[in-house]
Amino acid sequence: MTAAGATIYATTTAALANAYSAAKEQFDKADYKGAAATLRAAMYKGAENNAPSWLLLARSYAKLGETGACRQTVAIISKYFPGSKEAKEAETLAGSFAQTGAGTGTGTGAATASQTSPVSVSNSGGQSAKQTAALEDRITTIAPRFGHAPVDRRTTAIVRDVVKKLPTNIYKILDRGGAQIFVTPNLIDKFPDAVQAKHPTLGHYLSEEFGRTYGKDIYISERVSSDPGATDLQAPLHEETIRATAYTQLSHALDCCLEMLSKDPQYLKLYRQDVADCENSGSDDLKLYLSKDENGAKETFSGLVAGMMGANTHITRLLESNFPRAKAWIKARIELLSK
Known part of the structure; x- marks a missing residue:
């Protein structure tokens, strides 16, 4: 799997196996819609994408007659798991559509894949039409669900600015890397199967989050839920919150564009040295950034980059003062790799 296929939050192998097993059982009972929903929900919760899960999702779409969605899923498998057994099976599955003349991949099925996949897919030319536009013009608004109000144009204007x-x-x-930005009423409008999904480290619901990034696809919420796990939303977030969210999510995408620089051994060495100096600070605000798993280093990387982008919040200032070695290294690498 390439670095671009990595998701922001990882779950245990056991949890993923349980989701796959549940989906496989649904598939075997001809509950193809349920199988697809189970797999998508697991992915949205942060489960690491793997070839068997994507193949089962493609097979589920095929059984449902969602030709476009199936083709998009096959494209994901071919791109992120090249040479695998699942990639070969997926190509055979796609070939069966070509032989029967089923679908063109441009109807409702294709829209379904675009709306549900946390991994961006390129067309046969290697780059989507949207990615040929300037970065600030690759901003898309997500249609509302659950009776939510549509995204206000002013919110999109803030992100563009x-x-x-x-x-x-x-x-x-970010521009050369093909990052894309989606502004949504709430994350559950984009990921409706994940209403009850919780953050694996902090424990809050997906609907309470300001944004998420999957690979190079950035999602920014205009509103958060009124209650934990609810679908009702509060008033739009303040402009400064939307700006701070945009900086944070853009920094996650930048990490992906640089082939996950947050996993570079030199960065991790400096990050751990900084952690050793501040892990006894007792600050609850540093909890996420001092996490022992890979999320700690990843979130610290993104927070520091957000500060370099222009964010000036309590968190960015806290990170800059507590992770000086990591910050200096990141700044130098960005300057070098942008040339």
């Missing part, structure tokens, strides 16, 4: 004012070196990396 953040993008246009990014430092030149960071903008170049």
Whole structure:
């Protein structure tokens, strides 16, 4: 699996196996819609994408007659798991559509895949049409669900302003890397199967989050839920919160564009040295960034990059003061890799 296929939150192998087993049981009972929903929900909760899960999702779409969605899923398997047994099976599955003349991949099925997949898919030319536009023009609004109000144009304008004012070196990396931005009423409007999904470290619900990033696809919420796990939403977030969220999510995408720089051994060495100096600080605000798993290093990387982009929040200031070695290394690498 390539670095671009990595998701923001990882879950245990056992949890993923349980989700796959449940979906396989549904599939074997001809509950193809249920199988697809189970797999998508597991992915949205942060389960690491794997070839068997994606193949089962493709087979579920095929059984449902969702030709476009199946083709998109096959494209994901071919791109992120090349040479695997599942990739070969997926190609055979796609070939069966070609032989029967079923679908063109441009109808409702294709829209379904676009709306549900946490991994962006390129067309046969190697780059989607949207990715040929300037970064600030690759901002899409997500249609509302659950009776939510549509995204206000002013919210989209705030996000666009953040993008246009990014430092030149960071903008170049995101632009060349093919990052895409989606502004949604709430994350559950994009991921309706994940209403009850919780953050694996902090424990809050997906609907309470300001944003998430999967690979190079950035999702920014305009509102958060009124109650934990609820579908009702509060009033729109303040402009400063939306800007801070945009910076944070853009930094996650930048990490992906740089082939997961947050996993570089040199960065991790410096990060751990900084952790050793501040892990006894007792600050609850540092809990996420001092996490013993890979999320700690990843979130610290993104928080530091957000500060370099222009974010000036309590968290960015806290990270800059507690992770000086990591910050200096990241800054130097971004400057070098943007040339």
